[in-house]
Amino acid sequence: MVSYLESQPEGIRCFLQLRDATPGSAITTELCDAVQNSHCWVLLITPSFLEDPWCRYQMHQALAEAPMANGRTIPVLKGIDRRDYPRELRCLYYIDVTRKENGFRQIKDTILRCK
């Protein structure tokens, strides 16, 4: 998803923790910086996301930063059942890319709209 987004002509820049975090700095601070310095937050919700406390932490920080999101929080579902959709995001529309061919395109369009 990140490769797709960053290869687009619109010059979207992503923050990917494993790639972009500064080694040696406090994990939570890095994540907070990333959340605060981003226009929007794409939450790729997979079975692993739901099990990972760091992913959930980022989701909660994004929601704390902008509870009503205003289009900044973009939930993307992949391989999870609708009933496992986190209830904290229940009031937000999501993009389901599980069986969708143009899912990445839709994510890109949504990101560009919120800029």
Added chain:
Amino acid sequence: MVSYLESQPEGIRCFLQLRDATPGSAITTELCDAVQNSHCWVLLITPSFLEDPWCRYQMHQALAEAPMANGRTIPVLKGIDRRDYPRELRCLYYIDVTRKENGFRQIKDTILRCK
């Protein structure tokens, strides 16, 4: 706060660095042991806490141990403005004991709930 908590009939045991750390052992190892061996972490956030790198270190270690906390990280504010509340904790509710009479009681109840 520690005196109050330890004098309660529920038998709460606290780890207080200056009192309980083993002299001669590495400070950071002691702190990590304390974080790992505790049911929950009460972060008493005062102006001194914010300035003290050891306090911040413990806060980050607690978050790294359980980023989503699940009620184990209990932020307690005393004498600091809400806007100075560490952003790493932003997604967690805190107890403000600055002007609250039953603040210690609320801390105790929260600790007992997370046991």
